[in-house]
Amino acid sequence: MKKTIIFLIILLLNTYVFAEDFKITHGPYLCNPTEDGISIVWTTNRPAVSWVEIAPDDGSHFYAKEREAHYITQAGRKLATETLHHVRLENLIPGQKYMYRVLSQEVTEWESRNNIKFGKMADTDVYRGKPLGFKMIDKGAKELTFLVLNDIHSKASFMKEICKDVNFNEIDLIFLNGDMSSYIESEEQLFKDYIDTLVTMGASRIPLVYVRGNHETRGRFSHQLINYFPTKNKEFYQSFKCGNVNFLMLDCGEDKPDSDIAYLGLADYDAYREKQALWLKDIVETPEFKNASQRIVFSHMPLVGNQLDLWHGNLHLQKTILPILNNANVQLTFSGHNHRYAYHPSKQGVANFPTLINDNQSYVICKVNDNTISVQIGGTGGVVRSFNID
Ligand SMILES: [Fe+2]
Known part of the structure; x- marks a missing residue:
C-alpha cells in the first residue's frame, strides 16, 4: 500500500511539476503557394487552438496595432484537439511583403461537452526579433529563382551541407522533388529527415x-504525409x-x-496514374497553363x-502522362x-521537352524569365554545371 502511494505521488509530480512547458515544437514553415495564397504549418507538444496573425510588412512594428487573425477552423468551429496546425491564407496581394506570427493556446482539458479548459500560449517572436515574413510573387514578376532538391533520403545535415553556398535571399521557392525520406514511419521522423533543417535554412x-x-x-505513416504538405484537392499532384x-x-x-x-x-498506382492523367488533361487546357x-x-x-532505367512506373508514366505533356508546350521537366x-x-x-535528372548529391538553382531558363547545379564542391535550357 505504502509503495503504491509513493508511486502515485511520483506520478503526480511528474505530471504536474516536471511536465514540459507548452511550446511550438516544429516549424512554422510555408507551403502550397498559389498566386494569392499560402499555407503555414507548425506543431505543438500538446493540443491547442491555433491561429496566424498577419500584416503587410510596411515598416511598422508588429505591435503597432491589432493584426488580422486567421484561425484554424473546420466547418466554422475552431479546432481544439490537434497538435499539427495548418492555416491557409487566401486573397493575399501578389507582390506584397507580409509579416506574420503563429500562435497556439493549449487546451489542457476537454473531458465532456462544455468543460474545456485553456492553458498557456506559445507564439513566434515579434517582440525582440524581426517577425517572420514572406513575399508574394508579383503577377508581373520578370524573373523567378527557385531551388530544387531531391533524393535526400533522410540525410538532413548533408542537405544543408550541399546548400552551404546557396544565397537563400535570392530564392523565391524551394521544390522538394521526391525521396526526401526513404520510408515514413512517424511525425518525428518527417521533421528529423528534412523539415526541421529546411526551417533553419529559410x-x-x-x-x-x-x-x-x-x-x-x-x-506506416506515409498516408499522413499530405497533412504536412496540405493541398486544396488533398492530392499530391x-x-x-x-x-x-x-x-x-x-x-x-x-x-x-x-x-x-x-x-x-x-x-x-496504375489506377492512380490513370486518374491523374484525367486531371492533367483538363489542367493543360486551362488559360493559366496555356497563357x-x-x-x-x-x-x-x-x-x-x-x-x-525505365521500370514499370516510368513506362506507365510514358503511357498515361507523356502523351498529354507532349502536346502541352512544356519547356522543361x-x-x-x-x-x-x-x-x-x-x-x-x-x-517534346527536355528533362533534367538531378543526382542525389546536388542542388539545382533555376532562374526563369519570359525568354530564358537557366540552371546552375552545385553541391559540396561548389557549382559543377551551369547552362541555359535550349
Ligand atoms: Fe526514387
Missing part, C-alpha cells in the same frame, strides 16, 4: 513545394502559376509493378531515359530518382 520565409517521390509512398510561370507537380507513384512483394499488397510564358514540370521519376545526373534534350517522337 522555410519559414520561403515556400516549400512538395513533389512526392516513390519512397514517400512507403512506411498540383498545378499553380507564379509570375508568368506555370508549375506542374506530378505524383509518379511507385517504380515497380503494383503486385511486387515490396509493396505488401498495398499498391494501386504562361513558361511551363515547368516536376516528376520525381523520369519519363525518359535509358532502357535499363525536372526529375530525380536515378541518383545519377542526366540531361535529355527534347527529342521528337520521344519527349
Whole structure:
C-alpha cells in the first residue's frame, strides 16, 4: 500500500511539476503557394487552438496595432484537439511583403461537452526579433529563382551541407522533388529527415513545394504525409502559376509493378496514374497553363531515359502522362530518382521537352524569365554545371 502511494505521488509530480512547458515544437514553415495564397504549418507538444496573425510588412512594428487573425477552423468551429496546425491564407496581394506570427493556446482539458479548459500560449517572436515574413510573387514578376532538391533520403545535415553556398535571399521557392525520406514511419521522423533543417535554412520565409517521390509512398505513416504538405484537392499532384510561370507537380507513384512483394499488397498506382492523367488533361487546357510564358514540370521519376532505367512506373508514366505533356508546350521537366545526373534534350517522337535528372548529391538553382531558363547545379564542391535550357 505504502509503495503504491509513493508511486502515485511520483506520478503526480511528474505530471504536474516536471511536465514540459507548452511550446511550438516544429516549424512554422510555408507551403502550397498559389498566386494569392499560402499555407503555414507548425506543431505543438500538446493540443491547442491555433491561429496566424498577419500584416503587410510596411515598416511598422508588429505591435503597432491589432493584426488580422486567421484561425484554424473546420466547418466554422475552431479546432481544439490537434497538435499539427495548418492555416491557409487566401486573397493575399501578389507582390506584397507580409509579416506574420503563429500562435497556439493549449487546451489542457476537454473531458465532456462544455468543460474545456485553456492553458498557456506559445507564439513566434515579434517582440525582440524581426517577425517572420514572406513575399508574394508579383503577377508581373520578370524573373523567378527557385531551388530544387531531391533524393535526400533522410540525410538532413548533408542537405544543408550541399546548400552551404546557396544565397537563400535570392530564392523565391524551394521544390522538394521526391525521396526526401526513404520510408515514413512517424511525425518525428518527417521533421528529423528534412523539415526541421529546411526551417533553419529559410522555410519559414520561403515556400516549400512538395513533389512526392516513390519512397514517400512507403512506411506506416506515409498516408499522413499530405497533412504536412496540405493541398486544396488533398492530392499530391498540383498545378499553380507564379509570375508568368506555370508549375506542374506530378505524383509518379511507385517504380515497380503494383503486385511486387515490396509493396505488401498495398499498391494501386496504375489506377492512380490513370486518374491523374484525367486531371492533367483538363489542367493543360486551362488559360493559366496555356497563357504562361513558361511551363515547368516536376516528376520525381523520369519519363525518359535509358532502357535499363525505365521500370514499370516510368513506362506507365510514358503511357498515361507523356502523351498529354507532349502536346502541352512544356519547356522543361525536372526529375530525380536515378541518383545519377542526366540531361535529355527534347527529342521528337520521344519527349517534346527536355528533362533534367538531378543526382542525389546536388542542388539545382533555376532562374526563369519570359525568354530564358537557366540552371546552375552545385553541391559540396561548389557549382559543377551551369547552362541555359535550349
Ligand atoms: Fe526514387
